[in-house]
Amino acid sequence: MILILAAILAFSGYAIGQENADTIIQQSGQAIKRDWEAAPEFDCRERDRNASGTRTYEDTMIEGSPYQRLVALNGKPLAPSQAAEEKRKLDDTMAQRKNESPQERAERIAKYQKEQNSSRAMMAEMVKAFNFEVVGETKMDGHRVYALKATPRRGYRPPNMETQALTGMEGKLWIDKDSFQWVKVEAEVMHPVSIEGFLAQVEPGTRFELEKEPVAPGVWLPSHFSMRSHAKILFLIPHRGQEDDTYSDCHRSTPASETN
Numbered sequence: 001m002i003l004i005l006a007a008i009l010a011f012s013g014y015a016i017g018q019e020n021a022d023t024i025i026q027q028s029g030q031a032i033k034r035d036w037e038a039a040p041e042f043d044c045r046e047r048d049r050n051a052s053g054t055r056t057y058e059d060t061m062i063e064g065s066p067y068q069r070l071v072a073l074n075g076k077p078l079a080p081s082q083a084a085e086e087k088r089k090l091d092d093t094m095a096q097r098k099n100e101s102p103q104e105r106a107e108r109i110a111k112y113q114k115e116q117n118s119s120r121a122m123m124a125e126m127v128k129a130f131n132f133e134v135v136g137e138t139k140m141d142g143h144r145v146y147a148l149k150a151t152p153r154r155g156y157r158p159p160n161m162e163t164q165a166l167t168g169m170e171g172k173l174w175i176d177k178d179s180f181q182w183v184k185v186e187a188e189v190m191h192p193v194s195i196e197g198f199l200a201q202v203e204p205g206t207r208f209e210l211e212k213e214p215v216a217p218g219v220w221l222p223s224h225f226s227m228r229s230h231a232k233i234l235f236l237i238p239h240r241g242q243e244d245d246t247y248s249d250c251h252r253s254t255p256a257s258e259t260n
Contacts, residue, residue: 020134021132021133021134021148022132024132024134024146024148024175024180025127025132025148027180028175028180028181028182029124029127030180031179031180031181031182031220032123032181032182034218034219035181035212035219035220035221036116036120038216038218038219039221040061041061041252041253042061042215042216042219042221042250042251042252042253043058043059043060043061043250043251043252043253043254044058044059044221044247044248044249044250044251045057045058045059045071045247045248045249045250046058046059046068046245046246046247047245047246047247047248048243048244048245049244049245049246050242050243050244051242053073053074054072054073054074054075055070055072055073056070056071056072056073056075057069057070057071058071060253061253062093062094062097063094063097063098063105064105064108064109064112065108065109065111065112066112067090067093069086069087069089069090070082070086071083071086118162121163122162122163125158125159125163125166126150126166128153128156129152129153129156129158129163129166129167129169130150130151130152130153130166130169130171131150131151131152131153132148132149132150132173133148133149133151134146134147134148135147135148135149137177138174140174140183140184141183141213143176143177143178143183144176144177144178145174145175145176145177145183146173146174146175146177147172147173147174148172148173148174148175149170149171149172150169150170150171150172150173150187151170152166152167152168152169152170164193164202165189165193165202165206167193168189168190168191168193168202169187169188169189169190170187170188170190171185171186171187171188172185172186172187173185173186179214179218179220181212181214181220182210182212182220183211183212184209184210184211184212185208185209185210185211186207186208186209187207187208187209188204188205188206188207189202189203189204189205189206189207190204191204202229205228206228206229207227207228208225208226208227208228209224209225209226209227210222210224210225211223211224211225215250215251216252221247221250222245222247223246223247223248224245224246224247225243225244225245225247226242226243226244226245227241227242227243227244228241228242228243229241229242
């Protein structure tokens with residue numbers, strides 16, 4: 001009888017935990033959607049790190065799509081001549097976009113929106129590709145968060161090449177209890193995944209990490225993104241890549257003419 005009761009309680013606890021996880025993920029999906037819609041209203045400072053050092057940009061929305069203006073190298077401001085050249089490029093871009101034809105403008109904005117939609121689709125597929133389980137509650141960066149574990153969902157069929165790697169990944173999420181925003185996400189490839197149509201294989205050790213922070217009431221944007229990739233091209237040639245981007249000073253956009 002004790003064993004039967006224990007089994008019933010364990011199953012009930014799993015069901016409740018699973019229901020809570022599904023509700024949390026659903027609520028967080030709505031929060032992410034609001035962030036995507038608000039993101040074009042914000043300018044940020046972006047620092048990209050690679051093996052040769054860091055490059056810092058001011059990311060500014062100009063006439064419907066973003067523009068990156070280089071402002072520092074390896075943490076140091078540009079030399080006056082290089083800063084002047086970057087300002088000239090910015091002025092040229094502003095003039096070009098103001099004088100472009102309606103078709104040119106539409107094509108430029110459509111290209112930007114396509115890139116955004118691709119990223120949104122990947123986030124949506126992450127929700128479909130994994131089973132989520134609440135494994136605890138804790139504090140992170142001053143926020144009370146749910147800790148969730150993500151494991152591959154049996155039977156998930158990736159719709160395109162970009163999402164095939166999800167079938168071999170496991171992850172962890174920390175979601176703010178009050179806003180249901182993703183405070184941090186970690187995911188890692190646990191077993192090799194072949195990418196159909198690309199003659200490549202994603203290897204264990206491939207991982208990414210995303211952190212977000214509030215930038216305005218009800219709006220959270222990325223503060224850090226890193227990715228390390230291990231793959232084999234043509235299933236034979238090793239290929240490794242790394243990306244590390246930090247975002248700061250995100251604020252609502254002002255007309256580019258006022259930021260010159």
